[in-house]
Amino acid sequence: MDNISKKYIIKIPSKVSVFYCDKRQIILIKGNLGQKLLKLKTKLLVSKQDNLIAITNQSFGIMSNKYKKKIKSIQGTTAVLIKKAFFEVTTKFYKKLKIIGVGYRAFPIVLNDLNFMHFKLGYSHDIYFKIPKNVSVVDYKSTKIFISGTSYNLVSQTAALIRSYKIPEPYKGKGIRYENEKINLKEGKKI
Structure with a gap:
């Protein structure tokens, strides 16, 4: 050596x-x-x-x-x-997401040993997300999501995929964002 x-x-x-x-x-x-x-x-x-x-x-x-x-x-x-x-192999990784918007919610669903998240995000349809096996997703008050696991790539990828369902818009900031993420809000039209 x-x-x-x-x-x-x-x-x-x-x-x-x-x-x-x-x-x-x-x-x-x-x-x-x-x-x-x-x-x-x-x-x-x-x-x-x-x-x-x-x-x-x-x-x-x-x-x-x-x-x-x-x-x-x-x-x-x-x-x-x-x-x-x-x-x-020695530490757990986690990401926290917030759902911001009137009527925007997430609910956990278990069907035949498969875990799903049910999202209501203001679309005309609901979104169902299948949770990967090595990741745990916990829902607090249906507006906060806690994603944890032992693989950093899998946790980050899952969080990014969930966030992509409703990226925060720049005028009111409604959507799914990371816990510490700051959105620069634009000013609307003035009459």
Whole structure:
């Protein structure tokens, strides 16, 4: 690990277990909230005494000249993915949404072990949203939505999809917005 740059050496957190298989080119990261499996493109050095993982610049197979030029970016990407996996198996992520507007509401529905959200957003029709399995969506007072899960991408994507059903309009600010989002309201026409 002496000849590897510091930015490619990652410290393993105390509550995380790491299993590395050189033959299958995978790393399994287990934490108290779940596990993540990553497919690797470069070899790793795992030190159990120091609790460190080092990303080397050696490929699993024969490297072409084009691949050799990209090896630094692949090393950096692998380091970021491993750090992100450590974070996802130990912490929960959440997003809060507010529904603003007269008559705009959201209601949870459960049908045959499937969870749905029923939205009334001022359209001539109601909107039904199927909640993904790894995400929990809680509704408070039918105008506040709390989305939580262990995958940052899935939680953010779910929140963005729900928000896209009624993006806040610029005159009165009615719609679905993130909790801390500020809308710059435009002035209406003056007579």
